[in-house]
Amino acid sequence: MNNQKSQTNNEKNERKSVHIDQKRIDRRILINQISGKVFFSSTLFALLVLSILLYRIFSQSIGWLDLHFLTSKLSIFPEKAGIYGVIIGSLGLMAVVIPVTLVLGVSTAIYLEEYAGKSRVQNLIKVNISNLASVPSVIFGLLGLALFGRFFKLGSSILAGGLTLSLLVLPIVVVSSQEALKAVPGFLREASYAMGASKWTTIRKVVLPVAIPGILTGAILSISRAIGETAPLVVLGIPALLLKVPTNLMDDFTALPIQIYYWTLDTVLTPEYANLAAATIVVLLITLFLMNSIAIIIRNKSQKGF
Numbered sequence: 001m002n003n004q005k006s007q008t009n010n011e012k013n014e015r016k017s018v019h020i021d022q023k024r025i026d027r028r029i030l031i032n033q034i035s036g037k038v039f040f041s042s043t044l045f046a047l048l049v050l051s052i053l054l055y056r057i058f059s060q061s062i063g064w065l066d067l068h069f070l071t072s073k074l075s076i077f078p079e080k081a082g083i084y085g086v087i088i089g090s091l092g093l094m095a096v097v098i099p100v101t102l103v104l105g106v107s108t109a110i111y112l113e114e115y116a117g118k119s120r121v122q123n124l125i126k127v128n129i130s131n132l133a134s135v136p137s138v139i140f141g142l143l144g145l146a147l148f149g150r151f152f153k154l155g156s157s158i159l160a161g162g163l164t165l166s167l168l169v170l171p172i173v174v175v176s177s178q179e180a181l182k183a184v185p186g187f188l189r190e191a192s193y194a195m196g197a198s199k200w201t202t203i204r205k206v207v208l209p210v211a212i213p214g215i216l217t218g219a220i221l222s223i224s225r226a227i228g229e230t231a232p233l234v235v236l237g238i239p240a241l242l243l244k245v246p247t248n249l250m251d252d253f254t255a256l257p258i259q260i261y262y263w264t265l266d267t268v269l270t271p272e273y274a275n276l277a278a279a280t281i282v283v284l285l286i287t288l289f290l291m292n293s294i295a296i297i298i299r300n301k302s303q304k305g306f
Helices: 002-061 065-073 086-116 120-132 137-151 158-182 186-196 199-226 231-235 256-268 274-300
Strands: none
Touching: 002 274, 065 086, 065 274, 086 120, 086 158, 086 199, 086 256, 120 158, 137 158, 137 231, 158 199, 158 231, 186 199, 199 256, 231 256, 231 274, 256 274
């Protein structure tokens, strides 16, 4: 009898526990369904806002984005204005930003991951580099104004703007390159050392080719941010209306985001400037798309599986 009672009690307890577990499962399923709908709605709302924004931009640029607009200089008259000099200035910026950020960023990452030993100093450097990625861009503009614009007397030249933007995006390249180097399998290094290769030979011929896709991913993000930044260039004193087309890195210049910013402000006085700003935004989007596409193609061709 006692055995039967104990068995009965055990069965009752098991049923209760199963019942409780079923309630928890049902609650989690309900929460999961609600979360999925909320996240889907958020994504749909973001896509809707983006679609409206792109529609407004492209619709306002119709009739203004043509060959004359791309090959003419800036003008105070909207119907005569063009962005040829602005495009040249933006390309000059990228001609400075891309090599500086890649060389300094990748070199710093290689030193921190491959040469620097584990110590408090190394950890402090890594933490500070990661924190620099969250510093507001206007702070880098003030640093560029004080260091490059006034101390080195570069003024508002392409070189000063490019070096300022390089400081802005350098932490992104360093952090992404560090993660790419960490992701390289250890047995590749060991196999290279076993074949008698030196440390630098291993890094150059084994580690870097495998890490290139991750490094380029960070470079894509950094360059995309640099070409669209406005605040550092405004602080640096980049002019909004520059009729002269820059011919070298020491010339004054203006860039696509700067021109968009000032044309947007001037729409209060001249409504046609809104159409010029929209056409310039389209050019900036196409430039970003082409740069990212080229970088993605290079990354995919250099990607290797292990």
